[in-house]
Amino acid sequence: MFSKLVSFLVLFVAVMPSMAQPREAIDFNGDWFFTLEDDLQFRRADFSPTNWKKVSLPHDWSIGFDFGEEYPAGNAGGALPGGVGWYRKTFQLPKKDKGSHHILYFGGVYRYAEVWINGKYLGENINGYLSFEHDLTPHLRYGSEQNVIAVRVDNSLQPNSRWYTGSGIYRDVRLEKRSSVHLLREETFITTPEVSTGKSLLRVQSAFNQKTAGQARKVALKLQDKNKNIVAKKTITLSDNQFEDQLEVSGIALWTPDNPTLYDLHITVLDHTNKVLDVLQYQVGFRFFHFDEQKGFSLNGESFKLWGVCLHHDLGALGAAFNKSAAKRQLMMMKDMGVNAIRTAHNPPAEEFLDLCDELGFLVQNEAYDMWAKRKNKFDYHIDFKEHHIDDLISLVKRDRNHPSVFMWSIGNEIREQFDSTGIAFTKRMTEVVKKLDPTRPVTAALTETNYDKNFIAQAQALDVLGFNYKYFDYDRLPTEFKGVPLIASETTSALQTRGVYDSVQDTIQLWPASSQDKFVTNGNPDFTVSAYDNVAAYWGTSHERAWLEVKKRKFLGGIFVWTGFDYLGEPVPYPYPARSSYYGIVDLAGLPKDVYYMYQSEWADTEVLHLLPHWNWKEGEQVDVWCYYNNADEVELFLNGHSLGRRSKTEDKLHAEWKVPFEAGELKVTKIKDGAVVQEIVKKTAGKPVDIVVNVEHDRYAVDGKTDLHFLTVSLVDENGIVVPDNDVELSFIPQDNVTIAGTDNGYQADLSSLSNTKRSTYKGLAVGIARKHNPEKEAKIMIKSNTIEKEIRIK
Incomplete structure (x- = not known):
């Protein structure tokens, strides 16, 4: 293969809703009516939706059901139903709006979506993960007359995915009012031919929705920092419906995950009288990066290892319904762990997710497809691929190419065409399509075939970077087999864990299931759990420690993307139903970290780490494996009831300290020792019977807009001394009292079959989580949390 040293000099930008007139975005998420019945008369403007349920968007109807084995998606798809649903919304527009353009935007609808306005059919959208819009202008009514939107969503063909998809209008909807002459966001592309802290060039390309012959227009470009200081500005005059120009800027701060500096770019369109016709605002981040076949990845001229995780799109108890506050919670937990990169597995994310990555500082590999023309499920995207994949790819790239976080495009994951010649074409x-729309970022794919002669996707010699999933034993031969192409570990690990479960550690990594011949594990636990010691993996994977060490030792690998950052709904390897969600996550489905979280934190994060496991409630004399994750120290020392059990330290091949300890009730303490002195210590104590709960309410850190913010209530079941009780769980009721709705509850247990929308939830290993949404963000909310013996009122300011 020919040599590819992939270097990119790029400006990254994020679309922000402009507050300036005349472009106005109207939130259309509230006051919809919904039914799971199916009748084409629902499309009619004069239909009255009697007995329909009133809902707010984003909305996922599947998540409200109890899990069930009978649903055709199967437990791989989350053991929840699909079906057909209808949505309707009525609205009015003032007469003064006549003459404006009104565009109805959908962030994502799963799956096949058909849209009507006032009984007029607007069209169908196939791809369940991409945004789309319709021009309502020709069909609107103004003044006192009502307008009616009807949307039919069909997710009845199942199974159509290897994971939980959700059903319905599950991302944001808005009505956008624009001037009759306006810029097209999908044709707007902002790049930097030059980037440095000294001098940079900012290039802006865009196009208008229509051409007005003989009428000159002005476009004013203004770049300013977050303190509103003007960095650069220019006004150009043009008469064509397309334009391209650039600003010269100096003294800018480069965007990095540690310091994600953003600037605001205003693009203002004026007519020949200087009347404002349109305004677009973008967030801009400047940086450059480079992939090298021998040295790996560098960012802004410095060596940079990608510490990444793969994330599915569901948000636990919220299902697929996107909420920016919940997504921010996930990302902030990953940030605290040391993560600097996200792979969107295996589909495009919500645009608001990318906004968060821009602002918080994550590099994003944006992935288009999990399959091409060859299927992985009977009714998955393969049935639409040949007809729609190019248009969908164009839609993806145009939508997301102006985000600072997106630094790679992935055109596929474990695609079966890599094994036959159709993969070449x-x-x-697809690479040609992406490069034409965005020549500033590399194109990759996640592969499994490590022999060049058998890998037809690699043989196309079109990809800038090759990603390989797992294949640890083949890492050292990859640079020889795939000569001249930079490499990343695009998916690793697939270790399995249930938070708070601790089985005796075996001498070798246990593979559940043991091979491709076994669909499920044959020697698993009867309660469908997996030990939280990092010692169990799917047969194609390995432990977290080993997977990271294999990448860490190899400079030529640009980085790692661990499968996965969070547990997700569906794909519950290694068990059949009643398991209904994954075991792969570093954090469980409820958002509670598993112990291995602290291994990564000790390796990746700039923070002091000392974490001891397991809990200290066992049978007298039982042999217990005790592990400790730590950093910034020479060794750690373990004490049981004041007696030293010896000092241990990590090695090049083991990222934790460990002891075998006969259980004795009382206190287990570990101290961290550096240069002969104790610098940190933590204690685990034997818990008694549960007598109370402690509730930690998190909101401020995950707040986004005040309207859609959520409050996350982590409930700890404790004894009389305030110690978490890990072995005597109780059922809790989350009862809304005033100004609040319970949006969902969870405990992280992968085989809990109660609906995640249920307001009752048992603690699991002493913990549970409730998700609350205030009705009025300005007022206090009250929630009662009760069990048979415990009652506590929670006030949320």
Whole structure:
């Protein structure tokens, strides 16, 4: 293969809703009516939706059901139903709006969506993960007359995915009012031919929705920092419906995950009288990066290892319904762990998710497809691929190419066409499409075939970077087999864990299931759990420690993307139903970290780490494996009831300290020792019977807009001394009292079959989580949390 040293000099920008007139975005998420019945008369403007349920968007109807084995998606798809649903919304527009353009935007609808306005059919959208819009202008009514939107969503063909998809209008909807002459966001592309802290060039390309012959227009470009200081500005005059120009800027701060500096770019369109016709505002981040076949990845001229995780799109108890506050919670937990990169597995994310990545500082590998023309499920995207994949790819790239976080495009994951010659043509064509729309970022794919002669996607010689999933034993031969192409570990690990479960550690990594011949594990636990010691993995994977060490030792690998950051709904390897969510996550489905979280934190994060496991409630004399994750120290020392059990330290091949300890009730303490002195210590104590709960309410850190913010209530079941009780769980009721709705509850247990929308939830290993949404953000809310013996009122300011 020819040599590819991939270097990119890029400006990254994020679309922000402009507050300036005449472009106005109207939130259309509230006051919809919904039904799971199916009748084409629902499309009619004069239909009255009697007995329909009133809902707010984003909305996922599947998540409200109890889990069930009978649903055709199967437990791989989350053991929840699909079906057909209808949505309707009525609205009025003032007469003064006549003459404006009104565009109805959908952030994502799963799955096949058909849209009507006032009984007029607007069209169908196939791809369940991409945004789309319709021009309502020709069909609107103004003044006192009502307008009616009807949307039919069909997610009845199942199974159509290897994971939980959700059903319905599950991302944001808005009505956008624009001037009759306006810029097209999908044709707006902002790049930097030059980037440095000294001098940079900012290039702006865009196009208008229509051409007005003989009428000159002005476009004013203004770049300012977050303190509103003007960095650069320019006004250009043009008469064409397309334009391209640039600003010269100096003294800017470069965007990095540690310091994600953003600037505001205003693009203002004026007519020949200087009347404002349109305004677009973008967030801009400047940086450059480079992939090298021998040295790996560098950012802004410095070596940089990608510490990444793969994330599915569901948000636990909220299902697929996107909420920016919940997504921010996930990302902030990953940030605290040391993560600097996200792979969107295996589909495009919500645009608001990318906004968060821009602002918080994550590099994002944006992935388009999990399959091409060859299926992985009977009714998955393969049935639409040949007809729609190019248009969908164009839509993805145009939508997301102006985000600072997006630094790679992935055109596929473990695609079956890598094993036959059709992979060559598909790869060349899709890479060509991406490069034409965005030549500033590399194109990759996640592969499994490590022999060049058998890998037809690699043989296309079109990809800038090759990603390989797992294949630890083949890492050292990859640079020879795939000569001249930079490499990343695009998916690793697939270790399995249930938070708070501790089985005796075996001498070798246990593979559950043991091979491809076994669909499920044959020697698993009867309660469908997996030990939280990092010692169990799916047969194609390995432990977290080993997977990271394999990448850490190899400079030529640009980085790692661990499968996965969070547990997700569906794909519950290694068990059949009643398991209904994954075991792969570093954090469980409820958002509670598993112990291995602290291994990564000790390796990746700039923070002091000392974490001891397991809990200290066992049978007298039982042999217990005790592990400790730590950093910034020479060794750690373990004490049981004041007696030293010896000092241990990590090694090049083991990222934790460990002891075998006969259980004795009381206190287990570990101290961290540096240069002979104790610098940190933590204690685990034997818990008694549960007598109370402690509730930690998190909100401020995850707040986004005041309207859609959520409050996360982590409930700890404790004894009389305030110690968490890990072995005597109780059922809790989350009862809304005033100004609040319970949006969901969870405990992280992968085989809990109660609906995640249920307001009752048992603690699991002493913990549970409730998710609350205030009705009025300005007023205090009250929630009662009760069990048979415990009652506590929670006030949320």
